[in-house]
Amino acid sequence: MVQHNIDFRIYYEDTDAGGVVYHARYLAFGERARTEAIRAQGHSAADLLGDFGLAFVVRHAAMDYRAPLRLDDIVCVTTRLTELGAASCRLLQTFHRAGTAEKLDCGTLDVRLACVRAADGRAARFPPLWRDLLRGLVG
Template identity: 40%
Template sequence: MMHEFALRVYYEDTDLAGIVYYANYLRFIERARTEWVRVQGIDQTRLKKEEGLVFAVRHLEADYLAPARFDDDLTVCTRVKQMTGARIVLNQDVMRGTDLLFSSQVTLVALTVDGQPTRLPANIRRIVH
């Protein structure tokens, strides 16, 4: 299953050259991941409060392929690549129409609120496709 998250590039997202500043792609994919988790029916606030569990990025690979510019309409496409008992690997691409601008692979892990690694709960593994 692929989740799509639409966004528009604002002036504040760009650099002096008028293109999206490279670090902002990480913000874009973070927003998309938050919405992907929400669509999965996972309430991260409740998960932290009741189960003492949070998600964290463990590893990220990113390819910047073409620039996005002010006022572009973009779509972040999020897909599960792999899931184990301890991690979720996602592919996240930023598209402008059919043009691939940014491609990433993000590894998420579960942590206790104290920052200790923990296994993904069975209910989370069942929910995530």
């Protein structure tokens, strides 16, 4: 797998009074898409916690908005891994309106995740299984 794609419908709760997706909702869509991208590789974030006592935390997130998503649109979020370190990774997520002839890029989310021990929040290396899992998202 080179990347992961998932669609979400834009509901009223995702928008401002003008029917445009509220900026913070992109972070929520990105989080859901990352969760499902990992799950599509055969494990869940709960497995990382349960099996190894480790968790992902967002270390940095930068959003670039290009075109608005609106009420009732279908947004496709594409997730791909761009960097993999010993205890961190960087993912690029693109948001585009699905179901249209032209693939309009509505925005990108550049997110860095750190792997930490749940018990004390200190950085920890990814277990080999998880390094291999994340490599499945290399773009």
